[in-house]
Every structure is written in structure tokens, then in C-alpha cells.
Amino acid sequence: MSVYVPSSWLLINEKNKGHSNHGPSIFGYPLSIFFIVINEFCERFSYYGMRAVLVIYFKFFLSWDDNLSTAIYHTFVALCYLTPILGALVADSWLGKFKTIISLSIVYTVGQAVLSIGSINDLMDGDRDGTPDNLHIPVALSMIGLVLIAFGTGGIKPCVAAFGGDQFEEHQEKQRSRFFSIFYLSINAGSLLSTIITPMLRGVECGIHVKQKCYPLAFGVPAILMAIALLVFVVGSRMYKKVEPQGNIMVQVASCITFAIGNRFRHRSKQFPKREHWLDWAREKYDKRLILQTKMVLKVLFLYIPLPMFxxxxxxxxxxxxxxATTMDGDFGLVQIQPDQMQTVNPILIVIMVPIVDAVVYPLIQKCHINFTPLRKMTVGMLLAALAFVVAAVVQVQIDRTLPIFPEAGTSQVRVINLGNDKVTANFYPDGRSVDLSSLTWTEYLNFETAKLNSTNNVVITNGSETLNKAYPFDGKERHTLIITNRGRLQSQLLFDGITEKPEQGDNKIRFINNLDVPINISMGGTDFPYVSFFSATNYTNFQRGKKSITIHTDSYNCTTRSLPFGYGSAYTIIVEGCEGNELKLRYVEDIQANTVSMAWQIPQYFLMTCGEVVFSVTGLSFSYSQAPANMKSVLQAGWLLTVAVGNIIVLIIAGASKLEEQWTEYVLFAALLLVVTVIFAIMAYFYTYVDPAEVEAQLVEEENRKREKGLPLPEYGSTAQTKM
Incomplete structure (x- = not known):
């Protein structure tokens, strides 16, 4: 999550000459700004809260795989950073900031509501089996909702802060500066609280017919906050100072560039003398100052080319x-962390690191007489981001070592459990593999070629006195459990496990095998299993972490005990062995190991990425604004946001095009690509010459004044009316 100050905050378009604010004030501040700050807090809570659980929603509710979930997530983020350009054009050229914020906030609120409605499982689950019957409906509603949200949040992004700045008079520079500090804090507060709260709301179980993770609540609360944001903004309507739209500088810059290119190609013949810079071909139509300012902006935008990779x-x-994080252990002792809550590490570290870097790190570097220029800082930030992905790859390697190995195409896995009180031998044909098991013992999962295993009477079981021949049908790419007993007679049963991936979202899959001589009813943690006869098994059922109370009921007695503590992502077959007094005796067969790599191991990669953000993002904005004329900062705003959008598009391309099977290799690929791009950026930065835009413009004015004083002719340019700032 990025909580840096957007560049529009650093720019108040004009001093609003001719506009007087007669609205009420408090402590020297226009009362209207408090409505704007509350609006921003609620909107950022809405956006970051929804976004925090989005990829989890894609994977576990819409049942998309990791690659599709990642692709749609980054498509959404890219759209959120493309639409601010549209919002700025609409606000500055047509509706004005106030009407643009109102209009797009309505779109935004509707989008949040549609997304929340699309996640209501009970509306889609006609047969009440816990999964939507037709995923087309929630997918369609989700996509419509996300498109509306992207246009809403992106469209108002360049407007709200600048609209807040419009509320101040020329003499209120100090109050305006403090307003942006408060505005910044409201964004941090909204984003931080939402990334903590909405994953907790998602973790709640809700539903009328079938209990599910409560995505309607996780999306519904942000929708309510967005509605509140809109309502608060409207309430303050009569207090606002509303500046009429005066044209967008981005349009003027684009027109100047387009005209220069077209004019250059129209005069390709040698009779037209060459000009010092290709933009000088626009001087027949555009003011020299606009051309000079555009040159300075393009010089900075050229440096933006490598930035999307960050x-x-x-x-x-x-x-x-x-x-x-979904494959890791979220147990932090007193606190249990949801995978999507790990995103809170970034804003927390931002709040801590920004003052430390500014007050401690940079002064220490300066005392060491190191010329740590802005572009060098950005280079270091890119290197830190690459290093963060190297650390993520190392963590992923450790995770992969703990993940179960499931059967591939054409193979099957079989585990054998001896529930009897005699030693047994199970022979699998045609390869002749044999396993010997004592009473109440079991094997690990054994791998077989499915076609060969199904080609004959494939299992022969003996306990010395009896022999049992079986031809069980084994399915490819599946796990099976063969249970054997000699109670009454030698008999066996093949259980279809039905687990093809490690349990996620912190769930544990538990099933029971009844090894008592009587049928039983089983209750665990408030969940009742169906009637279980002797030598039968239940289906796997999902349970959250922790110890559970387990009770069995027979016609003549009840027995109770506490389970072992379940972690995250495990699967167990629990054998009901007996009852001594009122104490239930159980044996636990670990089918899938719980997550053992703690989410705490993600903190180093978050730390490195946040350090990279601090020296890259904040420095990049400061550098960009120091190198461009004051009235061109909105152009850099658009360029900066465009690099974020292009960066997310890069993820789409790489995630879709790469055929890497191991996730750690993809992390290394991204780190390597950023390293290469960083080298390119460092070379570009080496040849960059810093300028003072104010000084350059002052020299232009001074030169023109000297010519006027000497009566020398000034260069002829096109109409300046269209280039007024």
C-alpha cells in the first residue's frame, strides 16, 4: 500500500485571485476543510479496505487461481491510476472540482455497493451447498463494481486535495500547509485502520443458509464509509469556495507537443533551417514560455521511463x-494475523521510517560528505525493492519445503492405515510393492502409476490367517486412503480423500474414522458430523485453528476430550480408538502438515520495500517538482500516476506470459528485471543536469526585457491567449 503524499497536494493551482472566502472559520481555518478531511478519511478507508481483501476474494470466493487473481487485481489497480488523468481533464475543463467530486463519488459508492451485493453467497447458492451455483453472476457484478470503483477513486484523486487548497486565501499559506499535513494523516489513518479491520470482517462467518467467510460485510463496510464520505462532502456544500474550471494545462502541453511534431514533418525540406530543439517547431503557434516549460517537463518525464518497473x-x-501469506502461519502469540492483514506492515513502517530517514539517515549521510542526490536516492530505492523480492524468493523456498507433494497427472497416492489388532501386509500389483503394518499404524502416501494400478486385481491383503483380494478403482491425480481391519473378519475399504491442494485461509480439514464396535455420532467445535457406523469415515470438514472439544455419542455412553491444537493449513484423519471412563481416546494421522513458516518472516521483505518506497517515492516527487515550473506540476502528476499504471500492466504481462512453475523463480525474475532497469536509470541519472525552473524562466523574462529596452524585435510567436496559466 502506498501512502505517500500525491503530487497534487504539493500544488495549489492558483491563488484564486478575485475569489473571497466569506464562509465560517474556526481557529483561523475555513470550516469547509474539515468536511473535506473527513471525506478523505472515509474514502481512503473505503478504497484500501476493499483492496486489502480483493485478491483473497478472487481466489477463495470466485475460485480463481493465483495467476488470474493476480492479473485481475493489477488490472484494477492500473485502471485506478489511469483514470486520474480523465478526472483532472473533466474537473479543469468542464465540471470543476466540486461537481466532479460529487458525480464520481456517486459512481464510486454505487460500485462499492455492487461489489458487496455480488459477494452475497446466499443469493447465488440455490442448492445451499456452500458454493455459488452460477459464478457468472458474482463475477459480472464484481467486475462492474470494480470498474465503477476505479473510475470513482481515480477520478476524484487529483481533485480532492486541490479543492481543499482552494478554500484558503492568499495570506493563509501557513494554514494551507498545515491542512495538507492533516490531510496526509487522514489518508494514513483511513488506510491503516481499514487494512486491519476489513480482513477481520472477512474472517467472520455469516450467511442465512450456509456459513461462509463474510465478504459482503468486508465489502459492505467500505461501501457504507464511501456513502458517508459523499454525504459529509455534500453537507459542507454551501461553505465551499468553488473555482470555475479554467482549462487544463495537460491539454495545452499535449497540443504544443502535437503541433511541434506535425509542424516538423510538414517542413522537412532543406529550405527550412534546423532548430535547436524539436519543440521549437511549435513557436509559430505557441508562446515561447510554454515551449520552454514543456521542454523542462519532458526532460523530467524522460527520466520516468524506467520507473514503472519499481x-x-x-x-x-x-x-x-x-x-x-495464505500458505504461512499467522500465529503471533497473543495475536492471530490474517494473510491480508500483513499489508498493514507497509503503512505502519511508513509512519515510522519517514521521520527517521529525514531526521537521522539523511543527516548522517551528509555528515559523511556523501553527495546523496535525489536521483541517487531513487536508484537506492529501486535496489532495495529488488532486494525485497530476493528476500521474498528465499521465504518462498522455505515455504515450498513444507508444502505437500500431490500426485501429478497419471499418478495416484495411497496411504494404508491398519485399524485392526493384528499385523497386516498389503501388496500392490502389478509392481509388487508391499507394506507391513502393526496394529493402529499407517504409512505415508505412496506414489503409483494409475494405469498400471488399475490394470489388475491390484491389492492383496493378508494377516497370516486370512487373505483378501481387491480390485479398487484408483483415480489419477488424487489421494486415497486404504483402511484395513480384522475385527470380525479381514476387510478393507478405499476412501477417496478429495484433497488436491493445501487448505488455505487458515482452515484445517478434519475427518473421523470410527474404529469402535458400535455406531457413533461425533461433535467437534460446535459442528455435528452425520451418523458414523463401524469401519466408516466422515468427509473432511473445515475448522479454524486452536483446540476443539470432541464428543462422541453412542446408545449407551458419551465420551469427550480436547483435540490437539490445530494450526493453519493442516489436514488430519482422526481415528476414534476407544473410551476409557468418560475420556475419549483418539489417534491423529497427519495427512497434510500445518503451515510452519511464520508470517513474521515476511516482515524483512516489507521493511526493505518500505525503505525503498521512502527513498524512491517521496524523493521522486520532491525531485520532479523541483525540476518543473510551478504551473506544470499537474502534468508531472499525470506522468507519475501513469508510471504506477504501467507498472501494474507489466505485472499482467509477466504473470501471463511467464510459464514459471515455481513462485520463487518469478520473484527472482522480477528482482532481476528491476536490477537491469535500475542500471539503466542510474546511467540516465548520471547524465542528467539539474536546473532551477524559476531561474530559467527569470532569465527568459530578463532577456525579453533587455530586448524591449534596446528596441530589438522579439521573436514572433502564435497567440498566447490559449497558453495563459
Whole structure:
């Protein structure tokens, strides 16, 4: 999550000459700004809260795989960073900031509501089996909702802060500066609280017919906050100072560039003398100052070309890193962390690191007489982001070592459990593999070629006195459990496990095998299993972590005990062995190991990425604004946001095009690509010459004044009316 100050905050378009604010004030501040700050807090809570659980929603509710979930997530983020350009054009050229914020906030609120409605499982689950009957409906509603949200949040992004700045008079520079500090805090507060709260709301179980993870609540609360944001903003309507739209500088810059290119190609013949810079071909139509300012802006925008690669890595905190956390242990002792809550590490570290870097790190570097220029800082930030992905790859390797190995195509896995009180031998044909098992013991999962295993009477079981021949049908790419007993007679049963992946979202899959001589009813943690006869098994059922109370009921007695503590992502077959007094005797067969790599191991990669963000993002904005004329900062705003959008598009391309089977290799690929791009950026930075835009413009004015004083002719340019700032 990025909580840096957007560049529009650093720019108040004009001093609003001719506009007087007669609205009420408090402590010297226009009362209207408090409505704007509350609006921003609620809107950021809405956006980051929804986004925090989005990739989890894709994977576990819409049942998309990791790659599709990642692709749609980054498509959404890219759209959120493309639409601010549209919002700025609409606000500055047509509706004005106030009407643009109102209009797009309505779109935004509707989008949040549609997304929340699309996640209501009871509306889609006609047969009440816990899964939507037709995923087309929730998918369609989700996509419509996300498109509306992207246009809403992106469209108002360049407007709200600047609209807040419009509320101040020329003499209120100090109050305006403090307003942006408060505005910044409201964004941090909204984003931080939402990334903590909405995963907790998602973790609640809700539903009328079938209990599910409560995505309607996780999306519904942000929708309510967005509605509150809109309502609060409307309430303050009569207090606002509303500046009429005066044209967008981005349009003027684009027109100047387009005209220069077209004019250059129209005058390709040698009779037209060459000009010092290709933009000088626009001087027949555009003011010299606009051309000069555009040159300075393009010089900075050229440096933006390598920057999208940084954002390609940075924004994967909400996709790949969150999915990585689903395979990890969220037990932090007194606190249990949801995978999507790990995203809160970034804003927490931002709040801590920004003052430390500014007050401690940079002064120490300066005392060491190191010329740590802005572009060098950005280079270091890119290197830190690459290093963060190297650390993520190392963590992923450790996770992969703990993951179960499931059968591939054409193979089957079989585990044998001896529930009897005699030693047994199970022979599998045609390969002749044999396993010997004592009473109440079991094997690990054994791998077989499915076609060969099904080609004959494939299992022969003997206990010395009896022999049992069986021809069980084994399914490819599946796990099976063969249970054997000699109670009454030698008999066996093949259980179809039905688990093809490790349990996620912190769930544990538990099933019971009844090894008592009588039928039983089983209750565990408030969940009742169906009637279980002797030598039969229940289906796997999902349970959350922790110890559970287990009770069995027979016609003549009840027995109770506490289970072992379940972690995250395990699967167990629990054998009901007996009852001594009122104490239930159980044996636990671990089918899938619980997550053993703690989510705490993600903190180093988050730390490195956040350090990279601090020296890259904040420095990049400061550098960009120091190198461009004051009235061109909105152009850099658009360019900066565009690099974020392109970065997310890069993730789409790489995630879709790469055929890497191991996730750690993809992390290394991204790190390597960013390293290469960083070298390119460092070379570009080496040849960059810093300028003072104010000084350059002052020299232009001074030169023109000297010519006027000497009566020398000034260069002829086109109409300046269209280039007024």
C-alpha cells in the first residue's frame, strides 16, 4: 500500500485571485476543510479496505487461481491510476472540482455497493451447498463494481486535495500547509485502520443458509464509509469556495507537443533551417514560455521511463505477497494475523521510517560528505525493492519445503492405515510393492502409476490367517486412503480423500474414522458430523485453528476430550480408538502438515520495500517538482500516476506470459528485471543536469526585457491567449 503524499497536494493551482472566502472559520481555518478531511478519511478507508481483501476474494470466493487473481487485481489497480488523468481533464475543463467530486463519488459508492451485493453467497447458492451455483453472476457484478470503483477513486484523486487548497486565501499559506499535513494523516489513518479491520470482517462467518467467510460485510463496510464520505462532502456544500474550471494545462502541453511534431514533418525540406530543439517547431503557434516549460517537463518525464518497473514490484504487496501469506502461519502469540492483514506492515513502517530517514539517515549521510542526490536516492530505492523480492524468493523456498507433494497427472497416492489388532501386509500389483503394518499404524502416501494400478486385481491383503483380494478403482491425480481391519473378519475399504491442494485461509480439514464396535455420532467445535457406523469415515470438514472439544455419542455412553491444537493449513484423519471412563481416546494421522513458516518472516521483505518506497517515492516527487515550473506540476502528476499504471500492466504481462512453475523463480525474475532497469536509470541519472525552473524562466523574462529596452524585435510567436496559466 502506498501512502505517500500525491503530487497534487504539493500544488495549489492558483491563488484564486478575485475569489473571497466569506464562509465560517474556526481557529483561523475555513470550516469547509474539515468536511473535506473527513471525506478523505472515509474514502481512503473505503478504497484500501476493499483492496486489502480483493485478491483473497478472487481466489477463495470466485475460485480463481493465483495467476488470474493476480492479473485481475493489477488490472484494477492500473485502471485506478489511469483514470486520474480523465478526472483532472473533466474537473479543469468542464465540471470543476466540486461537481466532479460529487458525480464520481456517486459512481464510486454505487460500485462499492455492487461489489458487496455480488459477494452475497446466499443469493447465488440455490442448492445451499456452500458454493455459488452460477459464478457468472458474482463475477459480472464484481467486475462492474470494480470498474465503477476505479473510475470513482481515480477520478476524484487529483481533485480532492486541490479543492481543499482552494478554500484558503492568499495570506493563509501557513494554514494551507498545515491542512495538507492533516490531510496526509487522514489518508494514513483511513488506510491503516481499514487494512486491519476489513480482513477481520472477512474472517467472520455469516450467511442465512450456509456459513461462509463474510465478504459482503468486508465489502459492505467500505461501501457504507464511501456513502458517508459523499454525504459529509455534500453537507459542507454551501461553505465551499468553488473555482470555475479554467482549462487544463495537460491539454495545452499535449497540443504544443502535437503541433511541434506535425509542424516538423510538414517542413522537412532543406529550405527550412534546423532548430535547436524539436519543440521549437511549435513557436509559430505557441508562446515561447510554454515551449520552454514543456521542454523542462519532458526532460523530467524522460527520466520516468524506467520507473514503472519499481511499481510492478511494489504493488505486488497486495497480490503475490498476500497470496504467499495464505500458505504461512499467522500465529503471533497473543495475536492471530490474517494473510491480508500483513499489508498493514507497509503503512505502519511508513509512519515510522519517514521521520527517521529525514531526521537521522539523511543527516548522517551528509555528515559523511556523501553527495546523496535525489536521483541517487531513487536508484537506492529501486535496489532495495529488488532486494525485497530476493528476500521474498528465499521465504518462498522455505515455504515450498513444507508444502505437500500431490500426485501429478497419471499418478495416484495411497496411504494404508491398519485399524485392526493384528499385523497386516498389503501388496500392490502389478509392481509388487508391499507394506507391513502393526496394529493402529499407517504409512505415508505412496506414489503409483494409475494405469498400471488399475490394470489388475491390484491389492492383496493378508494377516497370516486370512487373505483378501481387491480390485479398487484408483483415480489419477488424487489421494486415497486404504483402511484395513480384522475385527470380525479381514476387510478393507478405499476412501477417496478429495484433497488436491493445501487448505488455505487458515482452515484445517478434519475427518473421523470410527474404529469402535458400535455406531457413533461425533461433535467437534460446535459442528455435528452425520451418523458414523463401524469401519466408516466422515468427509473432511473445515475448522479454524486452536483446540476443539470432541464428543462422541453412542446408545449407551458419551465420551469427550480436547483435540490437539490445530494450526493453519493442516489436514488430519482422526481415528476414534476407544473410551476409557468418560475420556475419549483418539489417534491423529497427519495427512497434510500445518503451515510452519511464520508470517513474521515476511516482515524483512516489507521493511526493505518500505525503505525503498521512502527513498524512491517521496524523493521522486520532491525531485520532479523541483525540476518543473510551478504551473506544470499537474502534468508531472499525470506522468507519475501513469508510471504506477504501467507498472501494474507489466505485472499482467509477466504473470501471463511467464510459464514459471515455481513462485520463487518469478520473484527472482522480477528482482532481476528491476536490477537491469535500475542500471539503466542510474546511467540516465548520471547524465542528467539539474536546473532551477524559476531561474530559467527569470532569465527568459530578463532577456525579453533587455530586448524591449534596446528596441530589438522579439521573436514572433502564435497567440498566447490559449497558453495563459
Amino acid at each position: 511499481w510492478a514490484l511494489f504493488d505486488q504487496q497486495g497480490s503475490r505477497w498476500t497470496l504467499q
